[in-house]
Amino acid sequence: MTNVNMPNEQRKIIHIDMDAFYVSVEIRDNPELQGKPVAVGGPGNTRGVLSTCNYIARKYGVRSAMANSVALRKCPELLIVPGRMSVYKETSLRLHEIFQRYTSKIEPLSLDEAYLDVTDCPLFSGSATLIAQDIRNVIFDELQLTASAGIAPLKFLAKIASDQHKPNGQCVIAPDSVMGFIESMPLNKIPGVGKVTFSKLQQHGLHTGADVRRSSQTALMKTFGKLGASLWQKCHGIDNRAVEVTRVRKSVGVEHTFSKDKNELDELTEYMLQSLIPELLTRSKSHIAERGISKLGVKVKFNDFHQTTKEIQHQDIDSASFILLLKEALSRGEGKPVRLLGVHIGLKDIEPKVNHQYQFELALPAN
CATH class of the missing domain: 3.30.1490.100 (DNA polymerase, Y-family, little finger domain)
Incomplete structure (x- = not known):
């Protein structure tokens, strides 16, 4: 496991996030679905709920956790297919086997995403950017699926970066670019800051990382408690969390x-x-x-x-x-x-x- 005392600028963390994983597996296994708006969801057009949908469907405003009936009103051509969890789990196992070729320091977040600490990986002369690109290439070659990647010296930034160029892209936040990225970063990009929390932050004039950096830690903690302390640290480039190889069920x-x-x-x-x-x-x-x-x-x-x-x-x-x-x-x-x-x-x-x-x-x- 990575030493949490290692200076952040020396760490190389990759966040891999599969693109619309469940539905992409369905399209891979049924090529007739290619090029069409597709979602994976529960049975029935009225009571079912979508697990995920492809990017074509998202252009119509269809989203995960949306009721089938609402999704079909937004996109009448939407094809809703039942999920096959056993197939997704088997595909996830193959995905993690690919990760193991690059590092043993892997923190799975779900079936389709994980953090990888490649600080000590000797491949591609230690270039995390090239390692991430190769991982994505191998995933496509062996699983016929696409993945997006974020590369950064901090965990939370790596996760944010993986969403920057979705689908099938990657974003690198180099150590000397960290503060510039944080300055312009909308606070709702930070994992854990949802709509309600972001609205409360905006009510206090906090919209971007720069706004938090101009605020005192004491004032933030007084107003927002632990969230305020966490935001202050992240917006000052402090995130010493290691990639946890073993995650304990809570x-x-x-x-x-x-x-x-x-x-x-x-x-x-x-x-x-x-x-x-x-x-x-x-x-x-x-x-x-x-x-x-x-x-x-x-x-x-x-x-x-x-x-x-x-x-x-x-x-x-x-x-x-x-x-x-x-x-x-x-x-x-x-x-x-x-x-x-x-x-x-x-x-x-x-x-x-x-x-x-x-x-x-x-x-x-x-x-």
Whole structure:
């Protein structure tokens, strides 16, 4: 693993991001889809939700997580194909095998993206730019898929850079260009700064990295807390995070999108207790035994696609606590029907622990 004390200007980090991965695999395996607007999504034209779509579809305003019905209104010619997760996982394994040819310092973020620390890679005389180009060429030759890459001495900049010339492009932010890039960088480009957060920053006159650099760290922390401290560091070119070869799972969850909206508490409670929690227990048994539980959570997505999550610190899978969280989450919707319901547990951030005892109670509490 890269030494976090290494000066940033000496690090060479590549962020590889596959282009519309799921849908690109589908087009690769079915050439008749080539040149057409295509999306991968759930079944049904009304209740399904898109996982991803190709760049042709995006020109019509189609986006990931969009309801099938909305996507088809925006693009009537859109072809929605069912996902094949086993194929995507197999392709991802081949992708990571390619990465291993260049470095063992790989931090996977998902099936289709990863950080690579190539600081010590001797190929191409150590040129991270040429290494990234070669990785992308090999991916295309062996997998018939395209990837975009960002190259920078800082992790967050490498991720931002990989999005600069999508699809099938790459962007290099050299050490002597870091501050210039940050100065003009819109703050919503920083990973973790979403629409709501960016709007709050703009309300305080913070639009670009230059605006943050003109602000004091104390003032930013007073107004935005930990986010303010993080923004100040990033906009001053400070990001000493290493490429983590081993990523530790922090939570386990299950969720379900209903074929028809539900708005009765009893109906939602019964589904959670009889379907979601048993599945959660099955998925999480080994993790609970090794790590233990730190918290419980319930996620609700309403029919207007707004969602909320309620969590509580807890060491057991407990039905009464889940019911309480569900009630609190539903209260935020002010009566809106529920489209999706999910439950999850947080895992303790401790050394593995054997034979952790936990309780599990499915029965509905007495009225």
